[in-house]
Amino acid sequence: MVSKKPRVVIIGAGMAGLTAANKLYTAVGASLELVVVEGGSRIGGRISTAEFSGDRIEQGATWIHGIDGSPLYKIAGDTNLLISDQPWECMDGTLEDPLTVAEGGHLLTPSSVDPISRLFKNLMDFIQCKLETAEQCLVSGDDLSVGSFLRRGLAAYLELEKEKNATSVGSWSKRSLQQAVFAMHESIQRTYTSAHDLSSLDYNAEKDYVLFPGDEITVAGGYSGIINHLASALPAGVIQLDRKVEKIEWALSGCEGRPVVLHFSDETTMSADHVIVTVSLGVLKAGTSEGSNMFQPPLPSCKAGAISRLGYGVVNKVFLQLNPNYRGDDGFPFLQMVFHPSDSELRNPKIPQWIRRTSFLCPIYNNSRVVLSWFTGQEALELEKLTDDEIIGGFSRTISNLLPSKHHNEISQKFNKVLRTQWGSSPLFLGSYSYVAAGSSIDDMDTLAEPLPKYGGVDLAPLPPLQILFAGEATHKTHYSTTHGAYFSGLREANRLLKHYN
Ligand SMILES: Cc1cc2nc3c(=O)[nH]c(=O)nc-3n(C[C@H](O)[C@H](O)[C@H](O)COP(=O)(O)OP(=O)(O)OC[C@H]3O[C@@H](n4cnc5c(N)ncnc54)[C@H](O)[C@@H]3O)c2cc1C
Numbered sequence: 001m002v003s004k005k006p007r008v009v010i011i012g013a014g015m016a017g018l019t020a021a022n023k024l025y026t027a028v029g030a031s032l033e034l035v036v037v038e039g040g041s042r043i044g045g046r047i048s049t050a051e052f053s054g055d056r057i058e059q060g061a062t063w064i065h066g067i068d069g070s071p072l073y074k075i076a077g078d079t080n081l082l083i084s085d086q087p088w089e090c091m092d093g094t095l096e097d098p099l100t101v102a103e104g105g106h107l108l109t110p111s112s113v114d115p116i117s118r119l120f121k122n123l124m125d126f127i128q129c130k131l132e133t134a135e136q137c138l139v140s141g142d143d144l145s146v147g148s149f150l151r152r153g154l155a156a157y158l159e160l161e162k163e164k165n166a167t168s169v170g171s172w173s174k175r176s177l178q179q180a181v182f183a184m185h186e187s188i189q190r191t192y193t194s195a196h197d198l199s200s201l202d203y204n205a206e207k208d209y210v211l212f213p214g215d216e217i218t219v220a221g222g223y224s225g226i227i228n229h230l231a232s233a234l235p236a237g238v239i240q241l242d243r244k245v246e247k248i249e250w251a252l253s254g255c256e257g258r259p260v261v262l263h264f265s266d267e268t269t270m271s272a273d274h275v276i277v278t279v280s281l282g283v284l285k286a287g288t289s290e291g292s293n294m295f296q297p298p299l300p301s302c303k304a305g306a307i308s309r310l311g312y313g314v315v316n317k318v319f320l321q322l323n324p325n326y327r328g329d330d331g332f333p334f335l336q337m338v339f340h341p342s343d344s345e346l347r348n349p350k351i352p353q354w355i356r357r358t359s360f361l362c363p364i365y366n367n368s369r370v371v372l373s374w375f376t377g378q379e380a381l382e383l384e385k386l387t388d389d390e391i392i393g394g395f396s397r398t399i400s401n402l403l404p405s406k407h408h409n410e411i412s413q414k415f416n417k418v419l420r421t422q423w424g425s426s427p428l429f430l431g432s433y434s435y436v437a438a439g440s441s442i443d444d445m446d447t448l449a450e451p452l453p454k455y456g457g458v459d460l461a462p463l464p465p466l467q468i469l470f471a472g473e474a475t476h477k478t479h480y481s482t483t484h485g486a487y488f489s490g491l492r493e494a495n496r497l498l499k500h501y502n
Helices: 015-031 071-078 110-127 146-161 174-193 204-208 224-232 281-288 301-309 377-385 388-402 442-449 483-500
Strands: 007-011 033-037 049-052 055-058 099-102 245-249 260-264 269-272 274-277 311-313 315-322 335-338 360-363 370-376 415-420 433-435 468-470
Touching: 007 015, 007 260, 007 269, 015 033, 015 224, 015 483, 033 269, 049 415, 055 370, 071 224, 071 483, 099 174, 110 146, 110 174, 146 174, 174 335, 174 370, 260 274, 274 483, 281 301, 281 311, 301 442, 315 377, 315 388, 335 388, 370 377, 388 415, 468 483
Parallel strands: 007 033, 007 274, 099 335, 274 468
Antiparallel strands: 049 055, 245 260, 260 269, 311 433, 315 370, 315 415, 335 360, 360 370
């Protein structure tokens, strides 16, 4: 009998899937049969470099979070992706010296913003165990959520401040302003984590999250360049686009001798010895929710439980091109926006509700005519449904309210083109990145990463082991939500198979 080569099918051509494919192919070449099936019509997944108004922009992953020790920084350097002739998003790094403006057009001085910014930073540093001594903190947190801990910290601070002289600014009392500046920082934190509400973010997990040290940078030649580099090692035909998997049947006996069969949306099938599933946590949640049967037989309850407990949120980016007739002092500023809360009677009805939990709007680099804002949670989803005109109108009215007219010429339509991402409603992503939700823990990420069956040993015999392996950012318990987390998870599962075949 001629022995067949093991067939490995990787579901998803994002960072995790292509890293796994690259590792497997470069390690053993054609001694494994390797296929990457991708449901979309492009590779990269949540990495998607595009062009807007002549500038290179990122619709998904944007930053290399810390360059020291980052494998992606190394790839970008080795492949000349750290230089470019074309302007690119955040090529000056993070813009400095924001203009912080409160609703009604009140320019806030550093003396009213900085103490709250420091308070917020100290509270986050405490949660993330970055402070040297716990005494430096106002309150201690045990089994709290991040949101409730932050709110306790703010309440304690306001209590201490209440005896001090209070000066109001326009319709703002000092206290309401302090609360709103704090809320602006909460909104920024929501974007880092993708959680709609920080009260759904687990307190204890924060200290385990790891970022590489060193600068945070964007990729001059485009993040997709790293993806293209990983894919370039694979022979033609390995990556199959527009192959959406609907169902994964496993633990089979008989079918060509291979224990897994994939069913595609075009009703074709493919058998495999090993399948590496790299779809997002959002796709896994949808595929394992009641009434869905992405896995047949269904996943064991411990894994299904981990999938349902872990958090996965929506973050979207909005790029706006400034109207050629718009002129401002030194271009458009790095604008930090401070709004009255949604239930306040003082809020201006011209500012749309969906903007109120967004914290900044800034040029993508100094003097660029393209400005960018990030949206998170419910508002990010709402944004996906708006028309371009509604977005342009909403931002234009907000800028008219916020920016004192001495900073720019007053034209009603400040933008003439918009590009917004739609990660939440895209069926291949159903959101942006994962977080450890209150009620889950990083152990759930380990559970999610466990292969099925792990061993072909006594209990599970005669099932062949490692039929379904799991990679993707949500399976990495210290680097989840990032591109390098996805990269490490792809390597981990490729190495697992390489070790299995010795
Ligand atoms: C707006 C935004 C900003 C971000 N910013 C950063 C950042 O600054 N820095 C950072 O490190 N990370 C950032 N991230 C996160 C980062 O992009 C992801 O963590 C990483 O790219 C995930 O890679 P992955 O391989 O795990 O998943 P994915 O990229 O989602 O890859 C999975 C692939 O599976 C495919 N797929 C899904 N379902 C099926 C199916 N049924 N059949 C076949 N194929 C399927 C998808 O099309 C996709 O290509 C950001 C993400 C977003 C959305």
